[in-house]
Amino acid sequence: MEAFVPTEPPTFEQMMLPHLDAAYNLACWLLRDQHDAEDAVQDACLRAHKAFGGFRGADGRAWLLTIVRNVCYSRMRQNRREPAAVAFEDEVHGSTHDPAEANALAWHEVKGALLRQALERLPAEYREVIVLHEIEGLAYREIAGVAGIPIGTVMSRLARARQKLQAELLELTGKGSP
Amino acid sequence: MNCEKIRQLLEANADGELDLVGHLELEAHLRACPECARRAEGIRARRNALRESLPRFTAPPRLRERILAQSRAEAVAAAPPPRRFRTGWPLWNLAGMAASLAFALLIGFAWGQARSRANSIWEEAASAHVRSLQTGHLMDVASTDQHTVKPWFAGKIDFSPPVTDLAEAGFPLVGGRLERIDGREAAALVYHRRLHTINVFVWPAADAPLSPGRRAKNGYNAESWTHAGLNFLAVSEIPAAELDQFVGEFRKKTE
Numbered sequence: 242m243e244a245f246v247p248t249e250p251p252t253f254e255q256m257m258l259p260h261l262d263a264a265y266n267l268a269c270w271l272l273r274d275q276h277d278a279e280d281a282v283q284d285a286c287l288r289a290h291k292a293f294g295g296f297r298g299a300d301g302r303a304w305l306l307t308i309v310r311n312v313c314y315s316r317m318r319q320n321r322r323e324p325a326a327v328a329f330e331d332e333v334h335g336s337t338h339d340p341a342e343a344n345a346l347a348w349h350e351v352k353g354a355l356l357r358q359a360l361e362r363l364p365a366e367y368r369e370v371i372v373l374h375e376i377e378g379l380a381y382r383e384i385a386g387v388a389g390i391p392i393g394t395v396m397s398r399l400a401r402a403r404q405k406l407q408a409e410l411l412e413l414t415g416k417g418s419p
Numbered sequence: 420m421n422c423e424k425i426r427q428l429l430e431a432n433a434d435g436e437l438d439l440v441g442h443l444e445l446e447a448h449l450r451a452c453p454e455c456a457r458r459a460e461g462i463r464a465r466r467n468a469l470r471e472s473l474p475r476f477t478a479p480p481r482l483r484e485r486i487l488a489q490s491r492a493e494a495v496a497a498a499p500p501p502r503r504f505r506t507g508w509p510l511w512n513l514a515g516m517a518a519s520l521a522f523a524l525l526i527g528f529a530w531g532q533a534r535s536r537a538n539s540i541w542e543e544a545a546s547a548h549v550r551s552l553q554t555g556h557l558m559d560v561a562s563t564d565q566h567t568v569k570p571w572f573a574g575k576i577d578f579s580p581p582v583t584d585l586a587e588a589g590f591p592l593v594g595g596r597l598e599r600i601d602g603r604e605a606a607a608l609v610y611h612r613r614l615h616t617i618n619v620f621v622w623p624a625a626d627a628p629l630s631p632g633r634r635a636k637n638g639y640n641a642e643s644w645t646h647a648g649l650n651f652l653a654v655s656e657i658p659a660a661e662l663d664q665f666v667g668e669f670r671k672k673t674e
Contacts, residue, residue, distance in 0.1 A: 258486070287489060342458055383658070
């Protein structure tokens with residue numbers, strides 16, 4: 242393994258701007274409003290900039306997403322738009338329960354607009370694991386870092402989120418709950 | 420593993436979170452057990468639907484500009500530690516509002532006078548990777564078929580890069596294009612990992628073989644090796660461990 246020889250420490254722009262789309266996408270899905278998302282990302286970048294001198298990690302994306310997530314959650318709390326309903330379910334279902342089956346038929350026919358609607362109906366904690374994993378392609382370990390939860394919880398939360406998403410989808414298509 | 424155990428691991432397997440041994444064991448079970456295979460198919464259908472149909476919001480240009488402006492204002496107001504911004508700002512002012520990320524990286528890469536040739540190759544490759552993502556110029560030939568990608572290079576370059584699909588290992592081949600690395604034509608093979616892109620640059624080692632190694636810079640990882648007279652340099656934003664896994668699979672199939 243060849244050692245990384247730093248020439249100059251990377252600047253804030255070099256480290257963070259590549260991940261602006263990821264940050265904006267997460268904020269859009271969490272706040273469900275593109276205008277709010279812009280403000281939140283700008284706010285998050287300002288905080289990131291102030292804290293950047295102390296940033297020593299290698300993963301700028303995870304770091305920026307963590308800050309964006311925190312900003313979005315405090316905005317949601319201020320607006321009281323999100324009930325905090327998830328902690329309990331994590332406890333009950335743990336990581337060992339047998340996840341409900343993914344219904345291949347339901348998923349083969351799904352349309353984008355409907356899927357978006359179904360995802361927007363999920364609690365924020367479920368939306369974020371779906372967005373981080375399915376859209377941004379983050380691994381469990383990275384999601385654990387961003388959301389500040391253990392990897393086992395990422396796994397069970399993702400399973401619950403997918404299950405709920407399927408239930409919402411079936412409800413929206415008028416096929417009832419599975 | 421019994422069916423119950425397998426079913427608990429199906430999601431993790433589809434998510435690429437099982438280790439190689441667990442993955443192989445599970446795939447062997449799926450070939451033998453229609454019921455578990457049916458469930459795995461459901462998971463695959465769902466994953467495809469999510470990845471194809473969920474929109475990814477992209478930051479509007481004005482947001483990017485606002486953040487750049489804000490960060491410049493911050494830097495001036497807060498007078499940050501001089502070592503970080505000492506040389507960067509005059510260049511940035513010249514670049515102005517329209518400076519794209521690629522430009523930022525190139526400027527970043529242009530710093531430092533005394534750098535070895537090897538260093539500049541790494542940085543060229545990293546820039547080429549970033550550029551390919553930015554301009555949408557990812558592929559000249561888009562194909563998941565190695566038998567289409569490989570002939571495409573024939574006649575365009577004077578060497579024949581090994582082309583192999585790694586879809587089974589979770590790294591589908593999506594295409595190829597031409598690049599310039601180290602002052603000569605290089606083949607770029609494009610692979611996907613979930614929604615991320617891996618560029619593998621290939622060019623003749625001739626009398627300048629690339630020393631094997633790994634690097635991480637600005638959130639990008641790179642890994643290099645040499646085989647059969649060709650230099651290989653893989654660059655991606657995926658974690659180093661995953662890139663290493665990719666390189667392992669690539670070499671297994673091509674060497």
